[in-house]
Amino acid sequence: xxxxxxxxxxxxxxxGTSLTIQCQVDSQVTMMFxxxxxxxxxxxxxxxxxxxxxxxxxxxxxxxxxxxSRPNLTFSTLTVSNMSPEDSSIYLCSVAPRHTEAFFGQGxxxxxx
Amino acid sequence: xxSVTQMEGPVTLSEEAFLTINCTYTATGYPSLFWYxxxxxxxxxxxxxxxxxxxxxxxxxxxATYRKExxxxxxxxxxxxxxxxxxxxxxxxxxxxxxxxxxxxxGTSLAVNP
Numbered sequence: 001x002x003x004x005x006x007x008x009x010x011x012x013x014x015x016g017t018s019l020t021i022q023c024q025v026d027s028q029v030t031m032m033f034x035x036x037x038x039x040x041x042x043x044x045x046x047x048x049x050x051x052x053x054x055x056x057x058x059x060x061x062x063x064x065x066x067x068x069s070r071p072n073l074t075f076s077t078l079t080v081s082n083m084s085p086e087d088s089s090i091y092l093c094s095v096a097p098r099h100t101e102a103f104f105g106q107g108x109x110x111x112x113x
Numbered sequence: 114x115x116s117v118t119q120m121e122g123p124v125t126l127s128e129e130a131f132l133t134i135n136c137t138y139t140a141t142g143y144p145s146l147f148w149y150x151x152x153x154x155x156x157x158x159x160x161x162x163x164x165x166x167x168x169x170x171x172x173x174x175x176x177a178t179y180r181k182e183x184x185x186x187x188x189x190x191x192x193x194x195x196x197x198x199x200x201x202x203x204x205x206x207x208x209x210x211x212x213x214x215x216x217x218x219x220g221t222s223l224a225v226n227p
Binding site: 004006033042043044048092094096101102 | 147149155158
């Protein structure tokens with residue numbers, strides 16, 4: 001299994017500002033995944049972060065809006081830039097160390113006002 | 114592409130009632146199938162999984178059988194408890210090459226009343 005610590009757990013931010021979400025895993029993993037869960041919606045994959053290379057973004061998500069860092073095999077950050085109320089969501093960090101089961105952090109509940 | 118269609122909620126049941134949450138999928142190849150649960154205020158956690166046709170995943174009294182002929186993975190529990198109140202997500206793994214993305218259903222909210 002993997003234990004993921006994600007912070008902050010929640011935040012209320014002003015539009016136009018940026019928020020960086022941190023994700024720490026208790027073991028080394030090759031890939032870390034960032035998801036968005038909008039109110040009443042399912043999970044949508046934003047990007048996959050590999051250590052030592054650029055993150056791979058899904059359709060509809062761009063690096064300028066959601067820059068990701070992956071400095072080592074246990075840590076990643078996701079920044080939500082130039083926020084608008086439409087960015088209000090739960091953001092989730094995930095890993096799948098055994099390739100068959102995904103583990104999730106508690107999520108970051110973001111409200112943009 | 115691969116997709117998951119999940120029964121819409123919310124579902125409201127009385128304690129000890131029988132639960133079924135339907136999940137059907139479309140996929141090429143042979144994906145693994147999962148049910149995840151999100152309890153109020155908590156993160157997502159794996160409830161059960163099945164990796165090949167006719168496999169039955171089970172955990173905490175919940176069961177789901179991987180049915181290739183009907184492309185389904187319905188979640189069932191014979192007698193629900195108040196503590197089962199949560200949102201349940203069906204998912205399948207997209208394992209083309211090194212791609213290990215999960216494809217998610219919309220989630221079904223379950224409320225169990227005493």
